[in-house]
Amino acid sequence: xxxxxxxxxxxxxxxxxxxxxxxxxxxxxxxxxxxxxxxxxxxxxxxxxxxxxxxxxxxxxxxxxxxxxxxxxxxxxxxxxxxxxxxxxxxxxxxxxxxxxxxxxxxxxxxxxxxxxxxxxxxxxxxxxxxxxxxxxxxxxxxxxxxxxxxxxxxxxxxxxxxxxxxxxxxxxxxxxxxxxxxxxxxxxxxxxxxxxxxxxxxxxxxxxxxxxxxxxxxxxxxxxxxxxxxxxxxxxxxxxxxxxxxxxxxxxxxxxxxxxxxxxxxxxxxxxxxxxxx
Amino acid sequence: xxxxxxxxxxxxxxxxxxxxxxxxxxxxxxxxxxxxxxxxxxxxxxxxxxxxxxxxxxxxxxxxxxxxxxxxxxxxxxxxxxxxxxxxxxxxxxxxxxxxxxxxxxxxxxxxxxxxxxxxxxxxxxxxxxxxxxxxxxxxxxxxxxxxxxxxxxxxxxxxxxxxxxxxxxxxxxxxxxxxxxxxxxxxxxxxxxxxxxxxxxxxxxxxxxxxxxxxxxxxxxxxxxxxxxxxxxxxxxxxxxxxxxxxxxxxxxxxxxxxxxxxxxxxxxxxxxxxxxx
Numbered sequence: 110x111x112x113x114x115x116x117x118x119x120x121x122x123x124x125x126x127x128x129x130x131x132x133x134x135x136x137x138x139x140x141x142x143x144x145x146x147x148x149x150x151x152x153x154x155x156x157x158x159x160x161x162x163x164x165x166x167x168x169x170x171x172x173x174x175x176x177x178x179x180x181x182x183x184x185x186x187x188x189x190x191x192x193x194x195x196x197x198x199x200x201x202x203x204x205x206x207x208x209x210x211x212x213x214x215x216x217x218x219x220x221x222x223x224x225x226x227x228x229x230x231x232x233x234x235x236x237x238x239x240x241x242x243x244x245x246x247x248x249x250x251x252x253x254x255x256x257x258x259x260x261x262x263x264x265x266x267x268x269x270x271x272x273x274x275x276x277x278x279x280x281x282x283x284x285x286x287x288x289x290x291x292x293x294x295x296x297x298x299x300x301x302x303x304x305x306x307x308x309x310x311x312x313x314x315x316x317x318x319x320x321x322x323x324x325x326x327x328x329x330x331x332x333x334x335x336x337x338x339x340x341x342x343x344x345x346x347x348x349x350x351x352x353x354x355x356x357x358x359x360x361x362x363x364x365x366x367x368x369x370x371x372x373x374x375x376x377x378x379x380x381x382x383x384x385x386x387x388x
Numbered sequence: 389x390x391x392x393x394x395x396x397x398x399x400x401x402x403x404x405x406x407x408x409x410x411x412x413x414x415x416x417x418x419x420x421x422x423x424x425x426x427x428x429x430x431x432x433x434x435x436x437x438x439x440x441x442x443x444x445x446x447x448x449x450x451x452x453x454x455x456x457x458x459x460x461x462x463x464x465x466x467x468x469x470x471x472x473x474x475x476x477x478x479x480x481x482x483x484x485x486x487x488x489x490x491x492x493x494x495x496x497x498x499x500x501x502x503x504x505x506x507x508x509x510x511x512x513x514x515x516x517x518x519x520x521x522x523x524x525x526x527x528x529x530x531x532x533x534x535x536x537x538x539x540x541x542x543x544x545x546x547x548x549x550x551x552x553x554x555x556x557x558x559x560x561x562x563x564x565x566x567x568x569x570x571x572x573x574x575x576x577x578x579x580x581x582x583x584x585x586x587x588x589x590x591x592x593x594x595x596x597x598x599x600x601x602x603x604x605x606x607x608x609x610x611x612x613x614x615x616x617x618x619x620x621x622x623x624x625x626x627x628x629x630x631x632x633x634x635x636x637x638x639x640x641x642x643x644x645x646x647x648x649x650x651x652x653x654x655x656x657x658x659x660x661x662x663x664x665x666x667x
Contacts, residue, residue, distance in 0.1 A: 117408050126405035127413060129396050129497055134406060134476070136538035137416030168539070169546055197413070200542075205504075207538060207545040207569050218408055225484075246525025246589070247561050250543050258537035259415035259486060260447070263479075264529055266486035267448055282526050290486050310525070 133199030137257035140164035146192040235360035236275035253313035293317040297346035346370030412478030416536035419443035425471040514639035515554035532592035572596040576625035625649030
């Protein structure tokens with residue numbers, strides 16, 4: 110059991126490999142999830158599995174056996190304290206060329222990985238981020254899905270290597286703000302929570318959806334719509350979110366400084382309470 | 389040695405698997421080539437390897453050892469008559485999340501597959517194709533590269549299962565004609581060879597580039613530019629090309645009929661002669 114790859118199950122069997130004919134490798138033909146694991150329990154399980162099922166449905170991959178996935182998740186995470194569970198579902202092998210095999214058998218890969226060593230200060234003090242040069246392409250058929258075609262993220266993340274810059278923000282071809290390379294981005298403007306519309310590109314994050322729900326319950330005004338880069342510049346507060354980082358206030362975008370503001374702090378608190386009471 | 393997977397070398401070693409940590413699987417972080425093999429010799433080798441190197445360079449994957457690749461290609465193809473050589477190069481394992489590991493070691497996968505059983509009539513009589521609903525997203529950073537992010541092709545190819553329809557044509561978000569799901573598409577209009585501009589999306593095929601060269605040598609006027617769907621409808625001739633099919637005249641797009649015309653026939657002849665004299 111290595112330090113970087115604690116345990117992997119491929120279709121329920123301990124293995125570190127997949128077939129070279131797997132369409133996940135050949136075409137990025139699949140979806141994935143990244144879950145926080147605390148005390149051997151994957152957090153927000155129902156929400157992550159719902160998104161996985163939704164992604165499979167949109168790509169025409171056969172529905173997953175959620176009970177089997179939960180059993181396998183328990184097996185790979187059983188001795189984990191704080192860790193990351195990565196679940197990959199591919200369309201499996203077969204089909205002819207790009208043509209998907211409708212009766213094909215998906216491949217399940219569950220992998221328990223070490224918790225990333227993000228400093229606590231990212232959450233408390235906030236982070237510096239940059240605006241990436243790469244622009245995301247529009248594809249409504251794929252928008253929102255956490256699929257395995259992630260070259261845009263790889264190229265965007267490859268733009269910098271300054272460890273002090275924790276994330277890169279990415280715009281679409283029209284100059285609208287979409288997301289971070291590994292996180293969703295949210296703005297606060299005039300007491301309202303603003304999130305980019307992800308109908309044409311981007312990954313619809315589980316924490317992003319949860320924050321919209323929590324805000325609504327608390328009577329915080331929200332809007333999901335196109336957000337230009339000028340609006341980003343003019344925002345009162347900016348923050349990042351995903352299942353591993355929770356919420357990180359953004360305190361700098363390139364040379365522009367932002368406060369770790371009041372609504373960001375309130376949402377951090379709401380999220381923390383929700384996660385503590387979840388299990 | 390199975391019928392569908394004759395022989396595979398992964399980093400020079402006979403193997404049918406890759407690591408679950410390979411970025412080709414995780415992110416589609418790599419490139420590939422599909423070569424025709426005749427009498428154990430991969431055709432248009434230099435052109436395919438040049439495109440592979442170019443794709444690697446654009447993605448920031450380390451340059452390939454072309455001599456080693458040629459040796460491995462000979463090993464997997466040595467007892468092949470007519471076959472297909474698929475070469476996949478991924479960024480390998482490692483890096484942190486999307487961030488590419490600049491000193492990482494790419495993965496090489498060489499696989500000799502059976503020749504597809506396309507009827508001879510596709511080349512002689514032409515084929516029926518359809519216009520796909522899926523629209524391709526623009527991404528100049530990835531345009532032209534034969535990379536492993538191929539969900540657009542998978543979704544487009546999944547739109548039909550009528551075996552009489554041999555290919556689907558795909559437009560971009562602006563309604564410009566881009567390519568087929570597995571081929572490039574070319575038009576003939578007023579004696580001129582027209583090819584879609586692939587600066588924003590699409591795969592810049594080896595045969596497409598070769599046809600442009602052959603046409604130029606023969607004094608056939610060519611243009612590479614945006615082509616609207618109305619121009620497709622009004623074309624004198626339409627044809628498909630790739631390394632396995634050569635040139636297939638398109639004789640029907642949905643309900644519209646086209647002739648297998650004179651310039652298409654001339655280009656078929658030019659291509660056949662070029663390939664015969666190549667080796």
